[in-house]
Amino acid sequence: MATANNIETNNWKDYELLDSGENMKLERYGSVVVARPETQAIWKKQKPELWDKADAVFSWSENKGAWSTRAGWSESWPVSWEGVTASAELTSFKHVGIFPEQAPNWRWAGERIAALKANGTESPSVLNLFGYTGIASVAAAKAGAKPTHVDSSKQSVAWARENASASGLPEDAIRWLVDDALAFAKREVRRGSKYDGIILDPPAFGRGAKGEVWHIEENLPELMEALKDLLSDAPGSFFLINGYAAGYTPQSFLQLVESHFGPQATGEYGELRIPESGSDRAVSAGIYVRFAR
Numbered sequence: 001m002a003t004a005n006n007i008e009t010n011n012w013k014d015y016e017l018l019d020s021g022e023n024m025k026l027e028r029y030g031s032v033v034v035a036r037p038e039t040q041a042i043w044k045k046q047k048p049e050l051w052d053k054a055d056a057v058f059s060w061s062e063n064k065g066a067w068s069t070r071a072g073w074s075e076s077w078p079v080s081w082e083g084v085t086a087s088a089e090l091t092s093f094k095h096v097g098i099f100p101e102q103a104p105n106w107r108w109a110g111e112r113i114a115a116l117k118a119n120g121t122e123s124p125s126v127l128n129l130f131g132y133t134g135i136a137s138v139a140a141a142k143a144g145a146k147p148t149h150v151d152s153s154k155q156s157v158a159w160a161r162e163n164a165s166a167s168g169l170p171e172d173a174i175r176w177l178v179d180d181a182l183a184f185a186k187r188e189v190r191r192g193s194k195y196d197g198i199i200l201d202p203p204a205f206g207r208g209a210k211g212e213v214w215h216i217e218e219n220l221p222e223l224m225e226a227l228k229d230l231l232s233d234a235p236g237s238f239f240l241i242n243g244y245a246a247g248y249t250p251q252s253f254l255q256l257v258e259s260h261f262g263p264q265a266t267g268e269y270g271e272l273r274i275p276e277s278g279s280d281r282a283v284s285a286g287i288y289v290r291f292a293r
Contacts, residue, residue, distance in 0.1 A: 002254055002291070006270040007104040008282060014079045015100045017274045020283050021045035026054060029088045029096060030079045034058070036094050037065075040284050046276075058094045065094055078166065081106070084138050085166040087159065097133040097159060101272040101285035102201075105240055106136055109199060110143035112238040112292050116196055117144050119236055124196035127188075127230065129181040129223075130206075134160025134174070136199050141173045145197065148175040150184050152209040180208025182219055185226040194232045201242040224260040231261075238292040239265070242272070250287040257289045267291025 009015070016028040022045055025038040035054040045051070056069045067090045076089045079098055084106075088096040109126070116124040126145040128137045133156060137149040141164070151157050157178050164174055177184065181200070202223070206214040231237055239261065243253055254269040272286040 002258070002266055002289070003268050004250070004270050005268045006273055007268075007288070008273045008275050009100050009103045010275065012081060012100065012103055014081060015098075015103075017100075017276050017283060019045055019047040019050050020276055020281065025283055026051055027100075029098060030077055032056070032077055032088065034090075034096060038283060043281070046279060046281075056090055058090075065092065081135070082139070083142050083167065084135055084163070085168075086133065086135050086138075086163045087166065089159075098135065099244075099285075101274050102136065102242065104272070105199075105242065105288060105290065106139040108290060109136065109140055109197065109238065109240060112197060112236065113140060113143040113145045115292075116234075116236045121196060121234070121236070125194070126197040126199065127195040129185070129198070129200040130202050131160060132156050132201070134163050136201075137174050138164050138167050138169065140197070140199075141169055142167065146173075146175070148177065148195070150177045150179050150181055152178065152180050152207065152212075154178050154209075178209050180210065180212045180214075182214070182223050182226070183208060183210075183212060185223055185230060189226050189229045193230060195230050196232050196234065196236070197238045197240075198227055198231050199240045200227070201244070203244075204247070221256065221260075224256060228260045233293070235293055238290070239267075240288065240290040242286055242288045244286040248287065250289070253287055253289045257291070261291075264293055265289075265291045 014030045018026045020041040021043045026035050033054045035057040076087045079088045123146040126140045126147045131149040131151045137147040140147045204216050250269045257265045267290050269289040273282040275282045
């Protein structure tokens with residue numbers, strides 16, 4: 001039976017949730033403070049005096065979002081996490097290319113990779129689907145894996161490659177693919193491919209590299225069926241799925257995973273939370289299910 005466990009991002013020198021409330025969150029990434037919309041934060045702000053210190057603020061107007069920044073703004077800046085260096089940037093979708101709630105999962109995957117290596121798998125193969133800016137791929141490579149990074153956006157893959165380079169990885173440390181996640185997974189099944197670890201963070205809606213349309217409610221079960229065949233049966237192989245803004249509960253994701261992987265999927269599931277600095281409050285930033293054989 002899987003264990004319910006809500007996990008939090010803690011003790012990260014280059015990240016801090018300074019305050020939240022009134023549908024906003026105030027965060028520090030490295031030396032830069034940003035204020036962004038947060039639908040979960042329906043409570044009052046606790047530290048209103050901090051908000052004027054934001055270097056960049058994202059706001060909506062007439063269904064369009066835009067950033068306002070201080071004079072002399074730099075378009076990107078470095079943020080570090082346990083040997084990984086990533087470039088943060090202000091995107092039109094309010095993101096900065098770094099998802100701090102994922103830090104416990106990056107660490108967990110690194111521990112699974114270390115365990116596989118200790119048991120004789122020299123370079124564990126890890127598949128990262130919907131890889132976006134690639135921090136999970138970079139962290140896996142730093143842990144000693146050989147990741148395959150798949151994303152349908154050329155721009156995202158280019159960003160991920162920059163993060164890998166900034167983290168000191170050689171060009172061939174990660175296999176980079178601009179491709180549709182579902183189409184790629186199906187081809188890999190036909191090829192008889194196997195992976196020691198699988199990581200995915202599927203969006204609610206998206207488009208593939210050739211215009212394929214992704215609807216999570218229609219396509220995720222189909223993808224899971226392919227991933228069931230791609231995950232190695234070897235002891236220590238691992239699986240991790242994250243969810244954000246898809247409207248599902250952790251229990252829903254757990255039952256999806258169990259229905260495809262069976263009783264072997266006895267790991268953990270729950271919320272990903274970001275605790276607020278100096279407070280007992282936290283922002284719920286997603287859901288996850290993970291297990292290792």
